[in-house]
Amino acid sequence: MERDTVDKGRVHLIGICGTAMAALACMLQQRGWLVSGSDAGSYPPMNGVLARHGIAVLPGYEAERITPELQMVVVGNVAARENPEVQKTLSLGLSYKSLPEVLWSEFLAAAPIRTVVAGTHGKTTTSALAAWVLQTAGLEPSFLVGGLVNNFSANFQLGSKSLFVLEGDEYNAAFFDRRAKFHHYRPTHLLLTGVEMDHVDIFHDIGEIEAEFSRLIAGMPADGVIIAAADNRRLMGLLRESPCPVATYGAASTADYQLTGFEPLEAGSRLVVEDKDGGSFTLSTATIGRHNAENVLAVYLLARRLGIERALIEKALTSFKGVKRRQEVIARKGETVYVSDFA
Known part of the structure; x- marks a missing residue:
């Protein structure tokens, strides 16, 4: 799907490298949002997904990233109230939502x-x-x-x-x-x-x-x-x-x-x-x-x-080719089947 041409404003995702949060970031970008995000680490596979969409993962959590110009902050469930970016969001009185709240308001409704x-x-x-x-x-x-x-x-x-x-x-x-x-x-x-x-x-x-x-x-x-x-x-x-x-x-x-x-x-x-x-x-x-x-x-x-x-x-x-690392058959040799699975 092509990116919407209407600019909806700036959104920041706290905990952007989670599986669902990274997907949401890309979806918001396609709907016209200017997306930024932070996480404690940048790890596969979702860092690669974000990179392909031109979305950087800002390392760690820093209050200075949260500014009045943000129209919305999405708070992942990895972020506690004590998170410095959460604290700055609250102190500025910015609009903040959870991932499922954003899914409903932006896509599902x-x-x-x-x-x-x-x-x-x-x-x-x-x-x-x-x-x-x-x-x-x-x-x-x-x-x-x-x-x-x-x-x-x-x-x-x-x-x-x-x-x-x-x-x-x-x-x-x-x-x-x-x-x-x-x-x-x-x-x-x-x-x-x-x-x-x-x-x-x-x-x-x-x-x-x-x-x-x-x-x-x-x-x-x-x-x-x-x-x-x-x-x-x-x-x-x-x-x-x-x-x-x-x-x-x-x-x-x-x-x-x-x-x-x-x-x-x-x-x-x-x-x-x-x-x-x-x-x-x-x-x-x-x-x-x-x-x-x-x-x-x-x-x-x-x-x-x-x-x-x-x-x-x-x-x-x-x-159907399955889901990565969900009983994923990665090789066969003779009567041996090699499966990658973590769930």
């Missing part, structure tokens, strides 16, 4: 279709696959996910202003906004991969995590749709209060779309699915692993609800 992938595990791969399916179908979605998608060589895209795909994180937004990030995104289509204990630095027990997801579900519009993992008992309990239709998937016999067969192939895998009406179908995918079979099924159901033809979905599933 104008998008009638907001697809959010949330859950304790599998968010990045699933949201990346959803974006690729929509791209293959010619819809050119806007998206932001938590890893570099190999099909795009990026973790974001500003495409259609009417369709946005987001990875929805349950971690809090900023020191001044302790809500989960995904509450800001107001999804119309919500894909839930499961609820488990995580982020023990901010959540004391599973009940606190369940409360965040319960609130997310309760905020869905009546004409929205939720696609959810049937194998996750905690999630199924939360969905009893859903205000909108729910379609479930997984190995559980209670699933609306039950994964009854999984066959690993030399490159990828094949799925067998039975629906609650007794029908069945197969899906081929380039992804590996039984867990990814469920992610694939979830994205398939989402795409069908967005009106995408099955042939286009299957084309995307078999051409």
